[in-house]
Amino acid sequence: MKITNEEHASGGRYVAELEGHQAEMTYSRTSPTLIIIDHTGVPDALRGKGVGQALALHAVEAARTGGWKIIPLCPFFKAQALRHEEWRDVIN
DSSP states (O other), X not given: OEEEEEEETTXXXXXXXXXXXXXXXXXXXXXXXXXXXXXXXXXXXXXXXXXXXXXXXXXXXXXXXXXXXXXXXXXXXXXXXXXXXXXXXXXX
């Protein structure tokens, strides 16, 4: 699975490509040190393959590398953050 980042001035998205399909996790940047993850979209063809989880982990790792925090507004990401105590260092 390949995950890439598309960024623009006010936010961006992480895109996972697998088996000819794309899944995404979108975010808004509120400051240089804070993003809001607001949506995760996984097509039916990729459900149950861990794509959403991979996107969430990618976002956490990007936050750690970039030195920012995440506000989890997306219900999927918020549920994942509650399950992973080890992510608390980047969850706001």
